[in-house]
Structures are given as C-alpha cells and as structure tokens.
Amino acid sequence: MGSREPLTPGAADDAASHTFIARQPILDRDEKIVGYELLSRADETAEHAPVVHTRESDSILLFHALSNFGADTLFGDKDAFVNCALDALDGDHLELIHPERMVIEIADGCPPERIAEIGARLAALRERGFRLAGGGWMLDDAFRGWLPLLSHIKIDVRNLDARAAQRLLGMAALHGKLRLVAERVETREVFERFRELGFHLFQGYYFQRPRTLGTKSISPAHGNVLQLMDLARREADPSAVETVLKRDPALSFKLLRYINSSGFGLRCEVTSFRHAVMILGYGKLFRWLAVLFATVSANSVPPALARTVITRGRLMELLALKLLPKEQCDNAFVVGIFSALDAMLGMPMEKVLGSLSLPEEVTDALLERSGVFGPFLELVEACEGGDFDRLGDLALALQLEPYGVSEAHMSALAWTETLGV
Known part of the structure; x- marks a missing residue:
C-alpha cells in the first residue's frame, strides 16, 4: 500500500457543512421495524423541525436524504415516511425519487374548497406508485372520497378509547389494505392495548424517540450548478454536461450517490457521468440541480x-x-x-x-x-x-x-x- 501525501490541514472543515435528519421507527405488531419517518432538524440537539412544512422545506429534506445521506443509510430496505405539505404534492422534488418504498404523509389539514383539487393530486401520486398516508382528520365525512387512495392512517392514541378505536378499525376494514398506525405510543401498556384492538402499525416514544443523524456534506460551486442547469434546460450535448461534472468533485459525488441510491430505484449500477446523465434525462437532472442549488452553502471545496x-x-x-x-x-x-x-x-x-x-x-x-x-x-x-x-x-x-x-x-x-x- 503506497504512502499518501497529506492534504491541506483543515480542508475538510472548510469544505464541508453539517446536515441533520431525524428518523423515528414504525413497527408492526411483532415489534419489527417496517419503516422510518424522516424529519428535518436544524442541528444535532434540535427536537423539532426548524420550520413548518412548505414546498421548499419538503424538497430540501428529500434532497438531503438521497444526495447527502443516501437512502441506504437512512432507511435501508424499510419504507420511508416523508411529510408533504398540500402545496408540495405536485412538487418537482417528488420526481426525484422512486415511489416503491416511499410513503407520502400529508402533514396538514385541507380546507373544504380544496378537497377536489387535492384529491386529484393524491390520485396522480397513487397512479405513479406512491403510497399515501394521512392523519385522523381524513376520516371525517368530507374526505371519504380520499380513503380508497390511502395506504395508512395515523391516529394519535393518547386519548382514544376502545369504542372509538373499534369504529376506526371498522372504517379501515371497508377499504381493504388501509392500515391504521397508532401514534404517540409511550408505554408498553398502550402498545399492547392497541395491538389487541387490531391496530396494524405503531410509532412513539415507547419504541424510540426520533434519533438525529448527522453527516458532513461538501458543497459544489454555485456557478457550476447554474451552468449545468442551463445545459440541462437547453438539452445540450452530454459531453458538455460531463465536462462541468468533471471539474466539480462535490457535484459529481452527490450525483453518483443520488443516482445509485436505493431511493432512486435503479436496477443497475451507474459509474460514469455520461451514463448518469443519460439515465436521469435532462428533465430529472434539471429538477435535481434546482433542489441542489437551494441547499448549496457558501462553503464549497477549496x-x-x-x-x-x-x-x-x-x-x-x-x-x-x-x-x-x-x-x-x-x-x-x-x-x-x-x-x-x-x-x-x-x-x-x-x-x-x-x-x-x-x-x-x-x-x-x-x-x-x-x-x-x-x-x-x-x-x-x-x-x-x-x-x-x-x-x-x-x-x-x-x-x-x-x-x-x-x-x-x-x-x-x-x-x-x-x-x-
């Protein structure tokens, strides 16, 4: 094994910034982990997301998950539950992920005048292969039309009595594969009670508080990202795109990690930049770059x-x-x-x-x-x-x-x- 010259001391600190994502496991009736809910975190000590859900914050969370951490690191062969604001349900960031192991969780309520509009967006996502989850508010009569589209309903069980639970289970049974997730399970007694009643999945502090994971991420130069966006928009020759990737190691690293991530759903391994561009296509490359640009810090590789x-x-x-x-x-x-x-x-x-x-x-x-x-x-x-x-x-x-x-x-x-x- 040959000797290696040390590179500039402190280069790593100058080149990298920290990114944090919390995850909380979701378990089945046998207490086996079947998925993780992914949550934004501003730093390693934060206990809550730094902002309310917006189109931008949701897209940045997904980008960090796939391009900085990697799907294999965050959720492996389990499902990923990702919150999504109503106005982000048709967002470009959802074009960047493979739907096979993603559960899109609608994070907020819906005003009556938007029920038809949002229902159409949910139907489009379901048609593309995404599974959809919502809160207990979706069981109200106004949202009954959405229920056939859903795969999961999350219920806060802290104040839920047995009679109300049985009613919810009866409604879920009418919609085939709709699964009830007991949220806020904080003791063994609560878990066993709702397991006995018939709930399908469970999430809460009894199993694990959201655990924050951190990683250092290197940032590509803004100019290179913008140039690539322009090339993708113009559908330039792949060799021009390849040239820009070759001059920015941070950019090429993120692209290859993203496209080879299990969250991308590719069945073959991509190792060349030209192959990556051809597999992605210009439309998806442009969307990925747009989200990347929103997350680029001032610190790029020295x-x-x-x-x-x-x-x-x-x-x-x-x-x-x-x-x-x-x-x-x-x-x-x-x-x-x-x-x-x-x-x-x-x-x-x-x-x-x-x-x-x-x-x-x-x-x-x-x-x-x-x-x-x-x-x-x-x-x-x-x-x-x-x-x-x-x-x-x-x-x-x-x-x-x-x-x-x-x-x-x-x-x-x-x-x-x-x-x-």
Whole structure:
C-alpha cells in the first residue's frame, strides 16, 4: 500500500457543512421495524423541525436524504415516511425519487374548497406508485372520497378509547389494505392495548424517540450548478454536461450517490457521468440541480483541493487510455477525482464509500491502492508529490515511460486550467 501525501490541514472543515435528519421507527405488531419517518432538524440537539412544512422545506429534506445521506443509510430496505405539505404534492422534488418504498404523509389539514383539487393530486401520486398516508382528520365525512387512495392512517392514541378505536378499525376494514398506525405510543401498556384492538402499525416514544443523524456534506460551486442547469434546460450535448461534472468533485459525488441510491430505484449500477446523465434525462437532472442549488452553502471545496483532485482524475484518465480499454477510462477518472473525499468530508474513506455504490475495482484503488487502478493512483500521487525515484519505479512497473507520464501530467494540469477552477 503506497504512502499518501497529506492534504491541506483543515480542508475538510472548510469544505464541508453539517446536515441533520431525524428518523423515528414504525413497527408492526411483532415489534419489527417496517419503516422510518424522516424529519428535518436544524442541528444535532434540535427536537423539532426548524420550520413548518412548505414546498421548499419538503424538497430540501428529500434532497438531503438521497444526495447527502443516501437512502441506504437512512432507511435501508424499510419504507420511508416523508411529510408533504398540500402545496408540495405536485412538487418537482417528488420526481426525484422512486415511489416503491416511499410513503407520502400529508402533514396538514385541507380546507373544504380544496378537497377536489387535492384529491386529484393524491390520485396522480397513487397512479405513479406512491403510497399515501394521512392523519385522523381524513376520516371525517368530507374526505371519504380520499380513503380508497390511502395506504395508512395515523391516529394519535393518547386519548382514544376502545369504542372509538373499534369504529376506526371498522372504517379501515371497508377499504381493504388501509392500515391504521397508532401514534404517540409511550408505554408498553398502550402498545399492547392497541395491538389487541387490531391496530396494524405503531410509532412513539415507547419504541424510540426520533434519533438525529448527522453527516458532513461538501458543497459544489454555485456557478457550476447554474451552468449545468442551463445545459440541462437547453438539452445540450452530454459531453458538455460531463465536462462541468468533471471539474466539480462535490457535484459529481452527490450525483453518483443520488443516482445509485436505493431511493432512486435503479436496477443497475451507474459509474460514469455520461451514463448518469443519460439515465436521469435532462428533465430529472434539471429538477435535481434546482433542489441542489437551494441547499448549496457558501462553503464549497477549496479551490486548491479541487484543482488537485481534478488533475488527478484527468491524469488517471490519460494514463489509463494508454493501457486499458476505453470503457474503463471513466472509472479511472472517478478514482482520481474521488481520491480525496476523505479529506473533503473529514471522515475515513471507508465510511465515505459506504454511502456510494462503486465498482469493486474503484473501491479497491481508493481504499488499498490495489486492483486495476491502484498502481495508476500510486503513480499519479508520486507524480503530484515530485517523488521522481518512486515515479520511475511505478511507471516501469506499468510499462510506461517516465517521460511520457510527466508529459501527461503537464497535459492534465493544462486541462484543469482550461476549466477555470
């Protein structure tokens, strides 16, 4: 395993900001976790969402869940219950997620004059495959038309007597698969009482208070996000989109983590930027970028660190072109540009890669400097550090001329300069 030059001290703190999301488990009658409700948090000590639900706050929560944490980290193979304001039910952010394991929970009441309008939005979501949940207020006569669309009704059981519970269960039984969720279950006695009555799912402090999870997230440059939005809007050639992604490691990291997240619902692994753009399509890419822009902090990756990893990526790509099949050169670039994610995020590389689905040969190179790309990365780092003795040995081991490696390095540096980083 080769030595690694330490990158700029403090770079991680400058490059990363913290994002927090709380989750509370939802359990079945056998006390097995079947899902998590995801909740916004301003910081690690906050006990409540920082704002009331709005179209913007709901979209930002979903973006953080998929692009900063990753669906696998937050809810794994369970369902995710996500609150949604009435005015966000037709929001673009819902285009960014795969409906298979998402339960959209309507977070507030609905005025009588909007019942038909909101009902149509719920029907459209159900048609797309989302499951829908609501509060006990949806059992009022005015909302009976919505009940066939719902999969869950959440009931605050703190002051619910047995007779009222039986009436609710009877109404749920009339609508087939509608499941009643007992909320605010705070003692074993309450859980057992409503389980015996026939409630299907349970949530409350007895099982677990909402637990806040935090992660460091690196922010791409505003200018790159805006440029990509313009390219997506104009449906530019994919190579132009790929060029912008290649000059912003934070942006490319978020995109690959998002598109490979289980919440996206993709059945194959995406590792190249061009493939990611083609899979997403320009419409969905634009929506993802719009939400990203709303969440970008003032702190992006320090320019010096960005230039370092971009040059690494380009040099890896140039060297790979000399020895490897063309289809592997994209992965060589990914290895180079992601080789300092640990420094950017201030956490071990193993933990970073746990949230990003990458081919084994890429992770082997990043973690151990082994596999197909490991020797290339070691060579690039030696070239970068001016270790000419080691550079010569590593180049010869790959059957490359040291002079040719130095020439490729100069070309990579020049290429990075053309990007304006």
